[in-house]
Amino acid sequence: MVNTLGFTEKIPVSKHLKELKDRVVQTAIVVGFFFGVCFYFIEILLGWLEDPLPKQWAQLTFITPTEPFFTNMKVAFMGSLFISMPLILYHFWMFISPGLKVKEKKITFMFVFFGTLFFVFGGTFCYFLVVPLALKFLFNYGVQYWQMQVTIGFYFSFIVKLILAxxxxxxxxxxxVLLTKFGVINTIKMRMYRKWAFLGSFALAAILTPPDIVTQLLLGIPLYALYEFGVLVSTFFEDPKQREQVLKQVQLEREMRKAKKEAQQAQKEAKKRKVKVKPQKKAV
Structure with missing residues (x-):
C-alpha cells in the first residue's frame, strides 16, 4: 500500500524513497500481469505487427533457436507497456503531487488522460503512417544488388522500437507543460530558442529512428510541431506574473547587449578618428 504524502508535511528523504519504491513495485506488478496476458495472446499481437509487411516479404524466418521466444517476450512487453501506461502516468503524477499546491493537484485526471492519449496517438501515428512508408523505403533499397531475407528478430525489434519511440x-x-508549471522553463525562452528546438527535434529523430532520411523526417517534423503545440498549451498553465518578470528580464538583457554593442562601436570609431588626425607642424 502506498502512503500518500501531504503538501504541508516535512518529509525526510527516506520516506520519499520508500514511496518511490512502493509505486515502482505496484507498477511492476501491473506491467507483469499484463505481460502475462499479452504473452498468452501473443499471436494476436504478432499478426497485428505483421500486417504492414509488404506481401513479398510476409514470410518471416528465424536463424537462432531462441529467436522466436525472445521476440515474443519483446512484443509482449511492448503490449503490456501500452496497456499499463495510464497507471504509470498516475503513479508518476502522484509521486510529484505532494510538492504541488491544492489547485495543481486537481489536474491529476487531465495529466493521466492526455498523457495516455498522446502515448496511444504517437504509437498509432507510427503504426498507420510511419511504419508502412519506412518499410516500403527500406525493403526496396538495395534489392537490385542483394537478396534480402527478413528475420523475426530484426523485424519485430525494429517495429517495437519505432512505435515506442x-x-x-x-x-x-x-x-x-509540467516544466512550465514547476517554473523550470517559460514560454518566453521557448519562443526565443525555436531554432534550437528545430535542430534538436531532428537530432532526436536521428537517434530514435533507423538511419534513413524518410523515417527521421516522419518523426522530426511531428516532434517540432509538438514543441510548438507545447508552447501554446504551456501559456495557459504559466504564472502571468512570472512571465512578465521574465519578459522584463529579457528586454533588459537586450538593451544591455545593445548598449554594449553601441559602446564598442563608438570606441572603434574614436580610434579610427585618432589615427586619421595627423599632428600639426610648428611654424619656423
Whole structure:
C-alpha cells in the first residue's frame, strides 16, 4: 500500500524513497500481469505487427533457436507497456503531487488522460503512417544488388522500437507543460530558442529512428510541431506574473547587449578618428 504524502508535511528523504519504491513495485506488478496476458495472446499481437509487411516479404524466418521466444517476450512487453501506461502516468503524477499546491493537484485526471492519449496517438501515428512508408523505403533499397531475407528478430525489434519511440516522443507537450508549471522553463525562452528546438527535434529523430532520411523526417517534423503545440498549451498553465518578470528580464538583457554593442562601436570609431588626425607642424 502506498502512503500518500501531504503538501504541508516535512518529509525526510527516506520516506520519499520508500514511496518511490512502493509505486515502482505496484507498477511492476501491473506491467507483469499484463505481460502475462499479452504473452498468452501473443499471436494476436504478432499478426497485428505483421500486417504492414509488404506481401513479398510476409514470410518471416528465424536463424537462432531462441529467436522466436525472445521476440515474443519483446512484443509482449511492448503490449503490456501500452496497456499499463495510464497507471504509470498516475503513479508518476502522484509521486510529484505532494510538492504541488491544492489547485495543481486537481489536474491529476487531465495529466493521466492526455498523457495516455498522446502515448496511444504517437504509437498509432507510427503504426498507420510511419511504419508502412519506412518499410516500403527500406525493403526496396538495395534489392537490385542483394537478396534480402527478413528475420523475426530484426523485424519485430525494429517495429517495437519505432512505435515506442514515437509513443514516448509524443509526450513532449505534456513534459513542457509540467516544466512550465514547476517554473523550470517559460514560454518566453521557448519562443526565443525555436531554432534550437528545430535542430534538436531532428537530432532526436536521428537517434530514435533507423538511419534513413524518410523515417527521421516522419518523426522530426511531428516532434517540432509538438514543441510548438507545447508552447501554446504551456501559456495557459504559466504564472502571468512570472512571465512578465521574465519578459522584463529579457528586454533588459537586450538593451544591455545593445548598449554594449553601441559602446564598442563608438570606441572603434574614436580610434579610427585618432589615427586619421595627423599632428600639426610648428611654424619656423
Amino acid at each position: 514515437f509513443a514516448f516522443a509524443f509526450q513532449t507537450p505534456l513534459i513542457m
